[in-house]
Amino acid sequence: MNGTPGQKFTVAHDAPLLKYLYEIFPNQSKTGVKNLLSKGQVLVNGEQRTAFDHPLAAGDALLILPKAISMARETGVNAREEVEKTGVKIVFEDDDYVVVDKPAGLLTVSTARGSQSKTGKKEATLYAILNAYVKATARARRKEDLASGRTPDRSTAKIWIVHRLDQGTSGLVVFAKNEHAKDVLQSRWKELVIERRYVAFLENKLEKESGAIQSWLVESPKSLIVYSYPEEVRNGQLAITHYKVLDYVHRGKNVYTKAEFSLESGRKNQIRVHAASIGHPIAGDKKYGAETDPVRRLALHAMTLVFRNPMSNEIVRLKSPLPEVFDKFVK
Secondary structure (H helix, E strand, O other): OOOOOOEEEEOOOOEEHHHHHHHHOOOOOHHHHHHHHHOOOEEEOOEEOOOOOOEEOOOOEEEEOOHHHHHHHHHHHHHHHHHHHOOOEEEEEOOOEEEEEEOOOOEOOOOOOOOEOOOOOEOOEHHHHHHHHHHHHHHHHHHHHHHHOOOOOOOOOOOEEOOOOOOOOEEEEEEEOOHHHHHHHHHOHHHHEEEEEEEEEEEOOOOOOEEEEEEEEEEOOOOOOEEEEOOOOOOOEEEEEEEEEEEEEEEOOEEEEEEEEEEOOOOOOHHHHHHHHOOOOEOOOHHHOOOOOOOOOOOEEEEEEEEEOOOOOOEEEEEOOOOHHHHHHHO
16 A cells, blocks of 8 residues: 555554444544445555445554545446456456456457458457457556556557467467567467466267377468368478367267367467367367267367466466356266
């Protein structure tokens, strides 16, 4: 709370929060005191508190924010809530990066094809959602800086794509908040990304419990289908995928393999293409030969991401739970 303007108090004795506020503001109406809580102006030990009966202990630090600052902070909270209304969950954020849990069906970024819905309207993209979010939170910070007497940062707020997930894939995606952070993480991706794991449900029973798939991938510019070649070919990109069988799921006459994948390279559609190349396409992936669609979506989820933040040098460990539809399918 150091440097934040407002009225500062050290709690003298144990008491419920509202009762203590009445004591320290005896000349203010009870409605006015309650409004301090409802408008988010009360911080206890640096944490915003709104519950009337929140217990205070002797020695707690109490800060009453100016109304302008609490309103600016509320703007930032509202911006985050707007993101989560779209089904996107922010799981990590600092001054340089934001990592989100993307739902299936949402484009990461608009493309030449597929950026419009069947109704002709432009589809929402993860990029657009997060770009609006960082702009809104930047505006909120500027308002708070002005209310605090600090010089606001007026640099352009923008989101930068670090990597992508296919539209049908759910799970963890990293974005940068400035171009330098994007360039550093992209250029040192293999060094900084310590662990990146996916879970998928493959058609039929994969007998070999673990292994690696290596091939050269080439995308057709007309069909946008990626083809796999066992030997190096012109314009081919080397792709290496490791897999491990986790379980088998029986549904009537069909058997599915629940498998975990990790990547040595990050090529477009890599897991999907490699799974199909060994005769076990991902369930729901008609593009690469799947014949069934048991969960009514591409059965692929980016579950684990561990990376060293190049700006702070801290290790960031994130895990996205399997979507509920996957759990129901297994059970």
